[in-house]
Amino acid sequence: MTENERVRELRKTLGLTLEKFGERLGVKKNAISAIENGRNSLTDQMTKAICREFGVDYIWLTTGEGEMFVDTDDDFIERIDRIMAGEDEARKNLFKFMLELSDEDIAALDRLMKKAIRFSKGEIDE
Template sequence: MNKRLKSLRKSLGLNQKEMGYRLKLSQTHISSLENGARELTDRIISDICRVFNVNKNWLHTGEGDMFVQSATFSLDEYAQKNQLTELELDIIKSYMDLNKEVRQSILNTAQQIFGKHAETTATVDEIDVEIAHYRSELETEKKTRTLSASQRRETS
């Protein structure tokens, strides 16, 4: 297991100090683990697997892939499943090709547009509620006038 730790570190392009920093261990501790002076504890094994996405079986036995294969996402499969048009797919791909600053600018603009829309919707909803209250007041007032008029007729 010690040799595999060193192999992992080298494949990640890290020196002992950098790996130690990521695992919250000293450079000396990493060195001792790699040369067999110290044994890998369950906690360290767990941390290595979690931090570097390492296949625990590979770390213990050397069998299988070094890294856990993460679930992959295929935009083409997603597009087909959701029946996206070629234009929609091209728009998504073009967006992903933009640099981070431009994408953030687009997101900010979209947020402003939809934020304004949300405010408008809230205002329209508020107006609808106020109209319903006003209608109710008018109907009550009309009923009261009708009752008053009929009461006056009865007393005359």
């Protein structure tokens, strides 16, 4: 995956349109589109702006290694804020749903997710 493709992946992960993503960086949507489509290369200045604005790991954006986001509690909270301010209703609804779950519901969901992961790794028979 190229840097340009990682920019698209990031924007979609954040649930932002080209226009909203560009606004946060001080550029127009056609500039972001040109980067995502490989017509323009990602400048070092734009790379740093993306990392700063969206809490993206510089190494991930430039090489593809590691995780997309810098992982701290503050960054996690900022990511949630960006999702809630974005346009992806499905992501927003997932967070709203999670807030309504009881401790028992969360524990059950955790068990289900762990079982699904084991199943996908072939550790559990169908």
